[in-house]
Amino acid sequence: MPVQVTREAWRDIFPRAPQAVIDAFASKQYVLDAGGITETRQRLAYFTANIEHECGGFTIPSLTENINYTAERMAQVWPNRFKNAAAVRARYGTAAGWQKKAFDDIYGNRMGNRPGTSDGSTYIGRGGPQWTGRDGYAACEKKSGVPAVSTPESVSQLALQPEICAAFWTWKNLNPKADVGDFTGLVKLWNGGTNGIADRQSLLAGNNPIISRLALATTAAAKVKTLPGGPSTPTPPKEVVKAATKKERNARTAAGAAGGAAGVNEGTKTSTQVADKAFMTSVVAYALIGVAVVAVIVLTVIIARKKAAVIRNWF
Secondary structure, three states: OOEOOOHHHHHHHOOOOOHHHHHHHHHOHHHHHHOOOOOOHHHHHHHHHHHHHHHOOOOOHHHEOOOOOOHHHHHHHOOOOOOOHHHHHHHHOOOOOHHHHHHHHHOOOOOOOOOOOOHHHHOOOEOOOOEOOHHHHHHHHHHHOOOOOOOHHHHHOHHHHHHHHHHHHHHOOOHHHHHOOOHHHHHHHHHOOOOOHHHHHHHHHHHHHHHHOOOEOOOOOHHHHHOOOOOOOOOOOHHHHHHHOHHHHHHHHHHHHHHHHHHHHHHOOOOOOOHHHHHHHHHHHHHHHHHHHHHHHHHHHHHHHHHHHHHHHOO
């Protein structure tokens, strides 16, 4: 059964958010349910902590990244590009709107932004998750149905934040990371690094007491039945465990195949092989088999631990 988040709980989690955001989350929990975000308290806690960090708990003006940097600030943010503020001024000047030119240059030909266009300054961070880049906006549009590419400002609409936030979470496929308790790994998937992780962890700790008190819904919202995602279960379904251990299971299969191939090669030698060459080949083959066996054992242990973590966090 999904965690039932009350209007009061949303207000406790996002105490400074506009009322329109709170109303949207309270009335459209089915959107989060469909993405599996409310399937467990752990997923919900990871979701809210990162959203809160990205947009200041929905307090960023217009829910849009502010690109009105000073030259000094730009040099601090991109030290590999600019030696100092003077280098920033030398490249972009100081005339009104120089920041737009800078963003078009810095973010051009990245994240799906087209070089020589204004994509860099158009597809800046917006919404709760701070969607960025033309590719990101296209994914947002595909996942949420919001016309993000043609109308970037729509990503910042307060009433659409449940859809915008859930779309980001599902696009990044963050449920498996939450299920095994890998908060750092989830943050890396979120923004490509560990930027602001201390604040994210602090917000997680602050929200945990609120979320831990939430009850489970006795019945799923009616609208969930018409949306993707299956009904909730008291224990993690097999597909959840498989998703959380997919990487390790694939690696274990590959290791087993490599070991098997080495064994086959060793067993197909002919009697015409030179003795010392055959000996060296055997040494290499047995070494590869040994490495493969160790890898399979280690990966099996990791898979078991992750499975246990998923079960432990399924609450």
